[in-house]
Amino acid sequence: VTPADRIANLVARIPAGSVASYGQVADLAGLPGRARLVGKVLRETPPDRPLPWHRVLRADGRIAFPPNSESGRRQADRLAEEGVEVRGGRVDLARFGWNLDAVLWGPGAV
DNA sequence: ACCGTGACGGTAT
DNA sequence: TATACCGCCACGG
Numbered sequence: 629v630t631p632a633d634r635i636a637n638l639v640a641r642i643p644a645g646s647v648a649s650y651g652q653v654a655d656l657a658g659l660p661g662r663a664r665l666v667g668k669v670l671r672e673t674p675p676d677r678p679l680p681w682h683r684v685l686r687a688d689g690r691i692a693f694p695p696n697s698e699s700g701r702r703q704a705d706r707l708a709e710e711g712v713e714v715r716g717g718r719v720d721l722a723r724f725g726w727n728l729d730a731v732l733w734g735p736g737a738v
Numbered sequence: 739a740c741c742g743t744g745a746c747g748g749t750a751t
Numbered sequence: 752t753a754t755a756c757c758g759c760c761a762c763g764g
Contacts, residue, residue, distance in 0.1 A: 650746055664760060667745035684745075692745040699745080 631659055635669045642683040644710045647719055648726040649687045667692065682706040689721045 634657040642648050648656075650663040659665065670681045682703045686692055693700035695717035704714045712724050 654746090661747095661759060662761080663746040664744065665746095668761075669745095671745055681745080686745085687747055703745095 631657070631662070631665060632669045634658060635666050636673070636679060639666075639670070639679055639681060639684060642680055642726055644680070644683075645712060645724070646726045647683045647685050647689075647707070647712060647721070647724050649685055649689075649721070650692075651687050652726070653684060663687075683710075683712075683726075685719055685721075689719045689725075691717045691719075 635653060638653050638657045639648075642653075650666040653666045654660065654662045657666075666684065670679070670684060673679055673681060684692075691700050691703050691714070693703065695701075700717060704717065707714050707719065712719055
């Protein structure tokens with residue numbers, strides 16, 4: 629199992645309607661400190677592949693692309709499509725961040 | 739081996 | 752809250 633596989637596997641697990649950061653994905657994939665690797669894997673992932681790459685944001689909730697870029701707008705649209713509120717190219721991780729429930733209520737309540 | 743690059747992160751201002 | 756910097760890691764030239 630290559631690092632890229634574990635990363636893709638994890639991204640695929642992010643539920644619709646919530647988001648995760650590159651670093652979070654790296655950590656959960658057992659690759660601490662490889663946030664940039666996550667970006668690379670997603671970058672090299674074909675657009676047609678059924679991977680929810682749009683649910684991955686920076687640690688501060690900002691979309692990794694320039695707000696006016698084509699990719700940036702596309703990502704924002706797809707997120708909005710799932711009910712994720714995007715304002716100023718940014719998402720409130722406190723509300724849409726993955727695992728928030730687990731953090732607040734404990735893994736057993738999820 | 740050296741250096742620059744990047745879908746990143748954390749801290750200091 | 753928004754920038755500016757600097758650290759990190761994997762790659763490629």
